[in-house]
Structures are given as structure tokens and as C-alpha cells.
Amino acid sequence: MQLPSVSSGSTPYSEVDAFSRTDRSGFWLEAAKAVDWIRPPTVAIEQRSPREWGWFPDGELNLSANALDRHVDAGRGDLTALLYDSAMTGTKAAFSYRELRDLVADFAGVLRSQGVGVGDRVLVYLPMTPDAVVAMLACARLGAIHSVVFGGFAATELAVRIDDATPKVIVTASGGLEPGRAVEYLHLVRKAIDLAAHRVQSVIVRDRAAVPGSAADYQGDTEVAWLDWEELLVDAVPAAPVSMPSEAPLYILYTSGTTGSPKGIVRDTGGYAVALAWAMKNIYGIVPGQTIFTASDVGWVVGHSFIVYGPLIAGGTTVLYEGKPVGTPDAGAFWRIVEEYRVNALYTAPTALRAIRRVDVGLAELERYDISSLKALYLAGERLDPETWHWANDGLGVPIVDHWWQTETGWSICANPLYIEALPAKAGSTTVPMPGFDVRIVDASGSTIDEPGVEGNIAIALPLPPGALIGIWGSPERYAEAYLSAFPGFYATGDAGHLDEDGYLFVMGRTDDVINVAGHRLSTGSLEEVLTLHPAVAECAVIGVHDDLKGQRAAGFVTLKIGVDHHPDTLVAELVALVREHIGPVAAFRDVTVLDRLPKTRSGKILRKTMRQIVDGVPYTVPATIEDVSVLDPLLALFRTAEVGAGSS
Structure with missing residues (x-):
């Protein structure tokens, strides 16, 4: 297996894992050195009760500065930070770290002019365009808490999230694009505002030529100010990064299956930064000069962690793709991106692979492209069936990393740590737990099942590592009830599976997908x-x-x-x-x-x-x-x- 030079290969993963277990504080304080701190932490974890803890409690930092400013200050400002490729419009753009920093600083100034400051919420309702990245990082720059909701999400569901997060400002666009149609956003935003009990102060609208609608269409609104993104930028005063406590909330992200009362997962700032810095280097091999293409959406946690924050913290190049795995225009879309941008790590969901396989089972489209830059394919979001694993493994000729994590955990619970040690892959397995994730198989009573191959509930011993959720927005009781009550001393993942004799985890599905015949x-x-x-x-x-x-x-x-x-x-x-x-x-x-x-x-x-x-x-x-x-x-x-x-x- 040929891996790039960022792989040290000097320490077996077993030793790294042992260090994280025997000296948790030492391990994570060492990992924290990969992040730029305004006030460096002296304490890794503060355990306040069996169910409550905080990571790097005395540390202060700014995540926007870690993603952008520090690279510019280190002389890497001309490196490409973001590549935008829209299969929907044919638009392509590249942004250096300096250019992206300046855009973010200016838009942070726009938000500040609207009264947005530390702890205020901003709801981001945008398509897969660079504006979404800019808006997220601008919030982080000010210490505001962003909540990204899919552009085009139903007005009723958007209203529920408005009432839950109570944002001061909504940032949106005239619309998004799907194959064969445009999705107009502004009437959905207007309807959601009407339905919501919470009063939003202003809506900032980015006009998009391909979709009709603008802020001007709603400027007679007496309840909320509808403002044009470009007009606001004219007078914007760039905002400097605000020093934030490590435990300060960074964002609220609603889980994908939410209906009725939403479940807003809250992520901290410092723990998340440290976890992503560790993961980008050791799992994905992304450092300055390396490119990752994460084929997801910023509305999902994958987009938060591995389109926006993770790659930019690492100083790598991230690809923002507006399109589908098939049909925009064909089943070779991903391979074109890999060739054109010399992608080193491709990250997508198994369903995308199955969509490609359904249309192009023989990978004929792949033959049209040079994907020699690709070092590994990463898959997450649902179970990867062995048949699809073999199809991809045989067809692409690169390591296939089936890793498992959740919106709640923020990064990989289990993975193959290729850039520490490339472990033998097993089809159907998500390989081994990452540092800080003490994965157990437990029975209905919460007792650990030690016998390999015996299926049970997958649980994680507390405390959870850096990067995991710190609660549910506005409801600590719901957090405990949903995740910490089923098996005392453990976080309940809601998944079922087993560990084999080598400690490899096999996730077989949600616990309610186990049937009794x-x-x-x-x-x-x-x-x-x-x-x-x-x-x-x-x-x-x-x-x-x-x-x-x-x-x-x-x-x-x-x-x-x-x-x-x-x-x-x-x-x-x-x-x-x-x-x-x-x-x-x-x-x-x-x-x-x-x-x-x-x-x-x-x-x-x-x-x-x-x-x-x-x-x-x-x-x-x-x-x-x-x-x-x-x-x-x-x-x-x-x-x-x-x-x-x-x-x-």
C-alpha cells in the first residue's frame, strides 16, 4: 500500500492507542499542540461528575483564526484553501487562504453590523456555494453560534429550528439548484418566519443569478429587515477574531432524523479543533499541499467536520462540490473531480458508491480519468456492505476506509488510522476505535459482552473524547435521557454490532433494526x-x-x-x-x-x-x-x- 510521506510509520497504532488510554491527559495535551491557542490549556479534561466534563477548560482560541489566519501568518497565504466546482452551473473558483480569510473577515464585519456577537445564533440556509463556508467561519470569528440548515428545507421544519435556536440573523440565498430544477428559498424563509414564534431581526440574502429572487422583493416587510449581501459588504469593516473559551459552543446541528421537537447537537470549540487536527493528520493524511474532496453537504456533520473545519485547520485544500455522484452529467463526476484537482483523499457515503455502481458496474467511466493522485477512499454515514466494499476495493486500487461515527461524536469513533499504521482491512468492519473512544458491546442490562463475535448494543465508556457533543441545545435533561441513561457509565450509540478477536468493530445497524423471528x-x-x-x-x-x-x-x-x-x-x-x-x-x-x-x-x-x-x-x-x-x-x-x-x- 503506497501512502504519502505524511505517514510516519514509526509508532504502531497499538502504542498510540495505549498512550491515549493510560495517560489520557498527557495524550490530549500533546495533541492540543497542533492548534494555535490564544491562551494555551494546562488542563486536558475537567471531570465535574460522572456525566459531565469539559475539555481544555482553561484554554482560549478562535476557530476561524485556526482555519485561516494562522496559515496566512505562517507564510502559507497563497496556498489554495477552497476549490469550488458546481456541476449545476459549470462555475469553478479557487480561493487562497489569504482570499478566504479576507472574505470571512469582511462578512464577519457585516454580521457585527447587524448586532451579532459572542453567543448570538445565526441560522445559515444556503446552497453548496462558497458563501456557506464564509458564513460559518464568519460566525466562528465573532464567537457567534451558527446553525446550518439545508437550503430548500421545508418551511415548517425551518420554523421549528428558528424557534429552537432563536437566531438573531438568517443568512440565505435566492435559491439552490437540483438536477433539472431551481429551488427558490426566499418564500420558504418568509413562510418559516411567519410560522415561528421567535422574531428574527434580519435576513441577509445572497442573490444567485440562476435562481430568481432578491432581498429587494421583501423590503416592504415591516417585521424583519431583508438585506442584500453585496450591498452590506460595501461598507463592511473587517472583524478580527474574538478569543473564545475552549468550552464555548461553536455550532448547533440538528440530527438528520429529527421530527417534531428538534434535537440540536451542540459542539464545543477547543475540543473539536483538537480532535479534527488529530484526525486530519492521522486518519486522512491532510497537511498543507494535500487535497480532500468530501462529497457531502455542509448541512450534515460530514460537511462541518470534513469540508469546512477539518481540512482548513490542517492547512490543506478542500473541494466544495455542487452536484451529484451520477447524472451531473454522468457516473464519472467524482473521478473527474479527483483528476482535475489532484485529490488525495475522497470521502463520500456508501449510497453514492452504490448509485455509481448501479449505473456503471464495470467502472467504464473511471477509465476516462487519471486518479493516480488518490491515496484512499473514505466512507461513512451508513453501513458499507461487503459487496460494495469489494467492488470499490478491486476497482479503485486504493485503501477503502469504512469508518463509523455520528453527528453526536463529530469525528470517527472507529477507523483505519492509515497515517499512523495501515491496518489490514476487513470487509464489513469499521476497523478499530480511535483514541478516546472506549467502545464496548453491552447486553440489555449494560453488562459488557467480552466474547468476540457476540452481537449486542454498541456503547462508549464515559467520558467521551474531545470533539463529541457537549449537550442538546436548551435541554440538558434530554441529553442525559437520549444518550446517557440506557447504560449507566456509557454513551448509548443506538447501534448494534460486535467486536471480533482482533478488536475490529462490525456495525450491523441500528438497534431497532434487529428483528426477532x-x-x-x-x-x-x-x-x-x-x-x-x-x-x-x-x-x-x-x-x-x-x-x-x-x-x-x-x-x-x-x-x-x-x-x-x-x-x-x-x-x-x-x-x-x-x-x-x-x-x-x-x-x-x-x-x-x-x-x-x-x-x-x-x-x-x-x-x-x-x-x-x-x-x-x-x-x-x-x-x-x-x-x-x-x-x-x-x-x-x-x-x-x-x-x-x-x-x-
Whole structure:
């Protein structure tokens, strides 16, 4: 395995991990040296109670300065910080660290002119354009707390977030672009303001030529000031970075499955900076001169950590891509980006790979591009099935890092630390825990399961490492109830899985995705692994549906690769036979439904819970983050006719 020179290779990962466990304070104070502090910390962690702690409590810093100013001050101002590539408009742009710093300082001055200061909230509702990066870093520069909400998010859900975060200012644009259509934002913002109880002071609007609408359209509004981004910049006075306590909140980010009362994850400043600095060097190998392309959205935690903050803290180059893995214009979109910008690390979700595989199973598009700069492919956001792992591993010829983490943790719980030691990969495993994450498998009572290969609840011993959530916005009780109460002394991940004899973690799905068939507990992840072995299957989801006799039975939903012609009855028979061969008759598997598309969130997570509720005929709420609500129509039709099974579509 050929890795770039940033890999030291001098210390085995086992020794690094042992250091983090035996001398936690020493390990993290050493790691904190990678960050520029206004007041360097002398204490790594302050444990206030079994459930409460703070990282680097006596330290002060500014995260915007760590992402931008320090690189300029060190003579790296001309290095490229941000590359923008819009497949939707054909627009491309590059920003040096100096240029990006100046843009951020100016827009921070704009926010300051609107009365935004330390601790104030700013709601960012923007498309995947450089403005989103500028707005986030400008908030961090002032010590304000940003809350990024997807541009185009429904007005009702936006209103709920306005009431929860109570922002002083909303930063938005005239609209965003999706394949074949423009999404106008301003009427959604206006409707959300009408629905919300909290009064927003002002809305700053960035006009976008491709989408109609401007601040001028709403300047007769007597309740809120609608202001033009460009006009405000004319008189802006650049803002200097504000010194912030390490434990000061940096941002609020609502979890992807939120419905009803939102769950706003709160991240601190210093702990997050230290964790990302460690991860960028040791997991991703990003240092000045290296480029990372994270194919996600700034509305997700992946975008926060690995499009914006992480790469810029490391002094690397980050690619901001507005487009899709397929269809903009074809299944070679990612490979074009890798070649054009000499990308060293590519980070995306398994669903993006499966979308490419469905259209281009033989990777014919890959042959058109030179991806020799690519050192590794990183995948997260949902479970990576072994079949897709093998397809990518064989096709790309670079290490495939299937790592696992959550919005709540902010960075990798488990990964392959390639730039400390490239550990042998195992298909289906997220490799080993990263420093500070003491991962355990526990039973329903919270007792640790030590036997390798035995599945249970995945939990993390407290305290959590730097970078993890410090609470839920406005609700400490909800934080404890949601994460710390199920297994005393542990953070409950909500995922199920097992550790093998080498300490590798296998995440098999959410705990509510474990089904009980006549007393036998079966992992939906295991069943999905088997279904993807079939050469016709592109993607699949398995859910447990109600069964009067067995309690639950497994029902499979599959999509087929483009160009595959398979008779439904034959396909079902072959899939049932596969499950019987690999899992056994105990699975009692017989229901397979062929769909054109699986219902997913915008981040690519399959909505298994919603599917199960629809099929079982119980009340359900469609998550606001669903990618396309019309995808549920075939499932609703199946439920109405009670035809979940062979050949349905």
C-alpha cells in the first residue's frame, strides 16, 4: 500500500492507542499542540461528575483564526484553501487562504453590523456555494453560534429550528439548484418566519443569478429587515477574531432524523479543533499541499467536520462540490473531480458508491480519468456492505476506509488510522476505535459482552473524547435521557454490532433494526449482506414486519442495476435461496419487493423505520430530511393492497 510521506510509520497504532488510554491527559495535551491557542490549556479534561466534563477548560482560541489566519501568518497565504466546482452551473473558483480569510473577515464585519456577537445564533440556509463556508467561519470569528440548515428545507421544519435556536440573523440565498430544477428559498424563509414564534431581526440574502429572487422583493416587510449581501459588504469593516473559551459552543446541528421537537447537537470549540487536527493528520493524511474532496453537504456533520473545519485547520485544500455522484452529467463526476484537482483523499457515503455502481458496474467511466493522485477512499454515514466494499476495493486500487461515527461524536469513533499504521482491512468492519473512544458491546442490562463475535448494543465508556457533543441545545435533561441513561457509565450509540478477536468493530445497524423471528434475533445488516451478493441487486434494505405467528418476519426491498433484465419471480426465488444458504431456514425469509428507488434522507440513509411503519400500517411521520417524498408512494400502495412480496414495484 503506497501512502504519502505524511505517514510516519514509526509508532504502531497499538502504542498510540495505549498512550491515549493510560495517560489520557498527557495524550490530549500533546495533541492540543497542533492548534494555535490564544491562551494555551494546562488542563486536558475537567471531570465535574460522572456525566459531565469539559475539555481544555482553561484554554482560549478562535476557530476561524485556526482555519485561516494562522496559515496566512505562517507564510502559507497563497496556498489554495477552497476549490469550488458546481456541476449545476459549470462555475469553478479557487480561493487562497489569504482570499478566504479576507472574505470571512469582511462578512464577519457585516454580521457585527447587524448586532451579532459572542453567543448570538445565526441560522445559515444556503446552497453548496462558497458563501456557506464564509458564513460559518464568519460566525466562528465573532464567537457567534451558527446553525446550518439545508437550503430548500421545508418551511415548517425551518420554523421549528428558528424557534429552537432563536437566531438573531438568517443568512440565505435566492435559491439552490437540483438536477433539472431551481429551488427558490426566499418564500420558504418568509413562510418559516411567519410560522415561528421567535422574531428574527434580519435576513441577509445572497442573490444567485440562476435562481430568481432578491432581498429587494421583501423590503416592504415591516417585521424583519431583508438585506442584500453585496450591498452590506460595501461598507463592511473587517472583524478580527474574538478569543473564545475552549468550552464555548461553536455550532448547533440538528440530527438528520429529527421530527417534531428538534434535537440540536451542540459542539464545543477547543475540543473539536483538537480532535479534527488529530484526525486530519492521522486518519486522512491532510497537511498543507494535500487535497480532500468530501462529497457531502455542509448541512450534515460530514460537511462541518470534513469540508469546512477539518481540512482548513490542517492547512490543506478542500473541494466544495455542487452536484451529484451520477447524472451531473454522468457516473464519472467524482473521478473527474479527483483528476482535475489532484485529490488525495475522497470521502463520500456508501449510497453514492452504490448509485455509481448501479449505473456503471464495470467502472467504464473511471477509465476516462487519471486518479493516480488518490491515496484512499473514505466512507461513512451508513453501513458499507461487503459487496460494495469489494467492488470499490478491486476497482479503485486504493485503501477503502469504512469508518463509523455520528453527528453526536463529530469525528470517527472507529477507523483505519492509515497515517499512523495501515491496518489490514476487513470487509464489513469499521476497523478499530480511535483514541478516546472506549467502545464496548453491552447486553440489555449494560453488562459488557467480552466474547468476540457476540452481537449486542454498541456503547462508549464515559467520558467521551474531545470533539463529541457537549449537550442538546436548551435541554440538558434530554441529553442525559437520549444518550446517557440506557447504560449507566456509557454513551448509548443506538447501534448494534460486535467486536471480533482482533478488536475490529462490525456495525450491523441500528438497534431497532434487529428483528426477532420466532425468538431468533437476526441482524438486518447480515440479511442485507446476503442480498447484495446477487449480481442483479444494486441496493437493498431489510426490515422486520409484523407477523401474527412469528412476531416478526424479514422483508427485503431491492433495487436492480441499470440494464439488468431479471424476471421478478426468478429473482425472488434466487434471493430467498441465497438467504437460506447463508443465514439458514431460521430467517424464514420469503418476502422480496423490487423498487425503483429506496426512500432515503438527503445524506443517503435508508429510512428503514419509516418503511417498517408504513408496511405495518402504524402511524408514522415522514422525516423532514427525506430526499424525495414521492419514493414512498410504491410502499403506500403495497400497504393498501397488502401485497408486500414477490415482484411488487
